[in-house]
Amino acid sequence: MLALWWIKRDFRLDDNAALHAALTECGQVIPVFFLESDIYLAQDASAFHLHAQLTALADLQNSLRLRGAELLIVRCNLPLGFSLLRQHIHFTHIFSHEETGAAVTFKRDIAVKKWCDAESVIWQEVPQSGVVRALRSRDNRQQYIAERLFDSEPLPVPEVVPQPLLPSLTINQHDCYQIPQLQELAPQLLDERIQWSSVQVVNERRAKRTLDSFLSDRGIGYRGGISSPNKAFFYGSRLSPHIAWGTISLRRIFSRLHRRLTELEELLNAQPDNKLAQRWHKSLEGFSARLFWRDHFVQRLESASWMESRALNPAYEQLEYSRDAARLDAWIDGHTGFPLIDACMRCLQATGFLNFRMRAMLVNFACFGLHIHWRDLQYPLARLFTDYEPGIHFSQIQMQAAIVGINTIRVYSPLKQLMDQDPDCQFIKRWVPELRGFSAEQIACHESITLPGYPAPLVDAEHNIRIMKERISVIRKSDEGQESAQRVLVKHGSRMKQKRTKKIHKLDAKVPAAKQIDLFGV
Ligand SMILES: Cc1cc2nc3c(=O)[nH]c(=O)nc-3n(C[C@H](O)[C@H](O)[C@H](O)COP(=O)(O)OP(=O)(O)OC[C@H]3O[C@@H](n4cnc5c(N)ncnc54)[C@H](O)[C@@H]3O)c2cc1C
Numbered sequence: 001m002l003a004l005w006w007i008k009r010d011f012r013l014d015d016n017a018a019l020h021a022a023l024t025e026c027g028q029v030i031p032v033f034f035l036e037s038d039i040y041l042a043q044d045a046s047a048f049h050l051h052a053q054l055t056a057l058a059d060l061q062n063s064l065r066l067r068g069a070e071l072l073i074v075r076c077n078l079p080l081g082f083s084l085l086r087q088h089i090h091f092t093h094i095f096s097h098e099e100t101g102a103a104v105t106f107k108r109d110i111a112v113k114k115w116c117d118a119e120s121v122i123w124q125e126v127p128q129s130g131v132v133r134a135l136r137s138r139d140n141r142q143q144y145i146a147e148r149l150f151d152s153e154p155l156p157v158p159e160v161v162p163q164p165l166l167p168s169l170t171i172n173q174h175d176c177y178q179i180p181q182l183q184e185l186a187p188q189l190l191d192e193r194i195q196w197s198s199v200q201v202v203n204e205r206r207a208k209r210t211l212d213s214f215l216s217d218r219g220i221g222y223r224g225g226i227s228s229p230n231k232a233f234f235y236g237s238r239l240s241p242h243i244a245w246g247t248i249s250l251r252r253i254f255s256r257l258h259r260r261l262t263e264l265e266e267l268l269n270a271q272p273d274n275k276l277a278q279r280w281h282k283s284l285e286g287f288s289a290r291l292f293w294r295d296h297f298v299q300r301l302e303s304a305s306w307m308e309s310r311a312l313n314p315a316y317e318q319l320e321y322s323r324d325a326a327r328l329d330a331w332i333d334g335h336t337g338f339p340l341i342d343a344c345m346r347c348l349q350a351t352g353f354l355n356f357r358m359r360a361m362l363v364n365f366a367c368f369g370l371h372i373h374w375r376d377l378q379y380p381l382a383r384l385f386t387d388y389e390p391g392i393h394f395s396q397i398q399m400q401a402a403i404v405g406i407n408t409i410r411v412y413s414p415l416k417q418l419m420d421q422d423p424d425c426q427f428i429k430r431w432v433p434e435l436r437g438f439s440a441e442q443i444a445c446h447e448s449i450t451l452p453g454y455p456a457p458l459v460d461a462e463h464n465i466r467i468m469k470e471r472i473s474v475i476r477k478s479d480e481g482q483e484s485a486q487r488v489l490v491k492h493g494s495r496m497k498q499k500r501t502k503k504i505h506k507l508d509a510k511v512p513a514a515k516q517i518d519l520f521g522v
Pocket of ligand 1 (some may be wrong): 291356
């Protein structure tokens with residue numbers, strides 16, 4: 001039997017359950033990646049994403065060659081790509097990981113399933129996280145998390161990947177052994193604002209190095225460090241693009257983290273006053289808690305695939321926004337006249353990264369301060385995150401717009417964030433060169449003074465925020481708002497605090513911080 005390992009957001013050999021299942025069940029495996037223009041040119045896709053995939057693919061190609069296997073790269077949409085490939089290679093099985101993606105990949109997967117059924121090809125999908133397909137109730141999720149992420153060991157890298165001798169292969173006039181350059185494949189995605197030297201390189205080797213340096217060195221500054229746009233580039237784990245594109249598995253991260261926490265706990269037992277060990281422990285607990293949030297949010301999209309286009313809480317569909325395209329453009333391009341907002345946007349345009357707090361502020365300010373509809377901003381913003389993970393992204397957008405109805409309404413003041421996180425305006429001056437000639441005080445007072453060469457604030461933000469808060473409060477207090485919030489809570493709310501089963505105690509013992517943290521950035 002001959003299997004395809006269909007690479008989908010799992011560009012790694014280590015702890016790869018799809019590859020492992022293919023090898024175990026079929027013996028011979030051909031890894032294949034489809035470059036689907038329907039996906040890489042979709043409204044949520046960008047050069048950051050394609051670059052991440054192509055660099056991850058190149059590293060994987062090398063690692064596979066060292067194990068005696070070739071990787072096929074087929075430039076074709078699916079399921080047509082499978083049909084064309086089958087004219088040359090008679091595979092009987094396809095193995096892949098489950099993917100919780102945007103509508104475009106969801107529809108593609110449905111079409112692939114139909115094709116497999118019609119062609120009698122067996123497609124087996126395996127999970128790679130604590131996200132559960134067809135989950136009946138969130139109450140049952142903890143058992144899957146424990147089984148998949150803690151009670152089982154990460155799978156080793158296979159020593160060899162046996163496969164038949166492959167013919168030279170050209171599909172759609174493209175050599176299937178060649179990884180194309182981004183410029184050649186999708187020049188329309190290139191944006192001159194991208195500073196490639198500041199963009200994270202996403203591949204399996206880098207993922208391992210990033211985890212190593214975080215657990216042995218950078219992680220000490222995690223607590224506190226990740227709130228600042230200046231420090232998070234170094235003190236944040238920076239694992240998000242690796243997790244999103246699957247160059248490292250969550251189980252591997254948890255396993256390494258558990259070892260490190262155990263070491264620290266042993267040290268703290270022997271030396272309870274060791275301040276350094278205390279600080280490390282607190283930081284890594286915070287990191288662990290955030291890792292849990294990942295699947296919590298992705299589960300929302302898995303259980304409500306429509307949330308990309310509809311509010312999770314239907315009561316908020318009636319909320320009024322401005323649909324002013326010029327305002328949206330000013331926000332996206334970083335020309336709103338609000339210095340920290342503009343700096344964050346320009347930083348994203350250049351690097352594809354921003355820390356959680358600043359991302360939350362950007363969305364929150366867009367919806368409250370600028371009255372931009374959350375639906376209008378989600379794709380432009382998705383394109384700017386190298387770590388774009390649809391489940392986290394769509395969930396966070398609705399949360400920061402305060403339309404889920406189950407969290408306290410929070411409003412970020414860009415001025416307060418500037419004072420707290422960038423008081424010297426170091427970050428602002430780096431990304432908004434027009435402001436370099438002004439003092440931090442002048443920049444902070446910009447709403448009341450003119451700074452020549454820099455735009456005046458686009459709106460009266462205080463006034464707009466007041467209006468949006470009132471609109472949201474009316475819905476929250478209405479019967480419809482309260483009833484639908486209750487339904488959202490039951491279906492999508494976290495169970496970490498309320499329901500601590502024996503399994504979770506066990507899980508807590510291994511990874512002590514499996515508890516609720518404030519998502520608005522501790
Ligand atoms: C509007 C908005 C959109 C976001 N979109 C994404 C996205 O597309 N992809 C993405 O990975 N993260 C997203 N986040 C969450 C968060 O901002 C990033 O995960 C984090 O900034 C990445 O930094 P890091 O790699 O240093 O991770 P760390 O801060 O070290 O966190 C470790 C890991 O935990 C997970 N994580 C951290 N914070 C959160 C959170 N609040 N919710 C869910 N999981 C979390 C991520 O997988 C992350 O890699 C978004 C946040 C907001 C407010």
